[in-house]
Amino acid sequence: MSKQVVLITGASSGIGKSIGMFLVEKGYLVYGTSRNPKENEIDGIKFLKLDVTQPESIALAVQELIKKEGQIDYLxxxxxxxxxxxLEETPDHEIKKVFDTNYFGALQVIKAVLPHMRSKQSGFIINITSIAGYMGLPFRGIYSATKGALELTTEAYRMELKTFNIKMTNIAPGDFATNIAAGRYHAPVIAGSPYEKKYKETLALMDEHVDKGQDPILMAKKVYAVMQEKNPTIHYKVGDWLQKFSIALKHILPDKWYEKMLMKHYKM
Structure with missing residues (x-):
């Protein structure tokens, strides 16, 4: 029996790399993507060049993978x-850039693999979102919006795909010790801005949370566990107890109470 084929976008570092390496150990044939792969294979992960903001790049990578292996079982x-x-000071072009990557990019990759999965009448798509997508966080509102949009889109997609025996779910990580803090766009702290003091303090707090984050291997293990489920649920969360509990509180507390709780947490 041939190995099942997994395609992971953004697999050159962080959570994506951890997931890929773990699945290789479990016997899957793993293809990862990067905008500019340094090697054809790293730690057992075979790499394809793919830029999620470029539909032509996505189409070429998916076509290449299907030509090589004849199947894509998991995305x-x-x-x-x-x-x-x-929000007021974040440049519009940076807002568009992160939506193109986190939201529209994910949708384009889904669209590229669906015809193949539909022809096979099988497939499983896992969208890595974020616990931040369940709430509007101060000075991270755009990031929260991109991940929240993907969460809701997955809910709709699941219902549309059931006829074709294609599964889809979300897995939302909390803070993990990765290089995301170094790679994200920071709107500059503007001297004299009305947001200067609070934004600077919140940035330091966010970086501290990432530095103290959990090992990405926990996400890898969760992804593997979800892949084994015949009837996966819609939303999964991976993080420390308080982060997951904060989502439950949002459904329980009055809106203003929850807002006060968040502001206290971020010392605002």
Whole structure:
């Protein structure tokens, strides 16, 4: 029996790399993507050149993979970027850039693999979102919006795909010790800005959370566990107890109470 084929976007570092390496150990044939792969294979992950913001790049990579292996059994939409800044002061072109990567990019990759999965009447798509997508966070509003949009889109997609025996789910990580803080776009702290003091303090707090984040291997293990489920649920969360509990509280507390809780957490 041939190995099942997994396609992971954004697999050159962080959570994507951890997932890829773990699945290789479990016997899957793993293809990862990067905008500019340094090698054809790293740690057992075979790499394809793919830029999620370029539909032509996506189409070529998917076609190449199908030509090589004849199948794509799993798609793990992991490619993404972070962004921070006061909403009022974040440049429009940076907002568009992160939506193109985190949201529209994921949708384009899904569209590229669906015809193949539909022809096989099978497939499993896992969208890596974020616990931040469940709430509007101060100075991370755009990032929250991109991940929240993907969460809701997955809910709709699941219903549309059931006829074709294609599964889809979200897995939302909390803070993990990765290089996302170094790679995200930071709107500059502007001297004299009305947001200067609070934004600067919140940036330091966010970086501290990432530095103290959990090992990405926990995400890899969760993704593998979800892949084994015949009837996966819609939303999964991976993070420390408080981060997951904060989502439950949002459904329980009055809106203003929850807002006060968040502001206290971010010392605002």
């Amino acid at each position: 793990i939409n992991n490619a993404g970027m972070g962004i921070t800044g006061p």
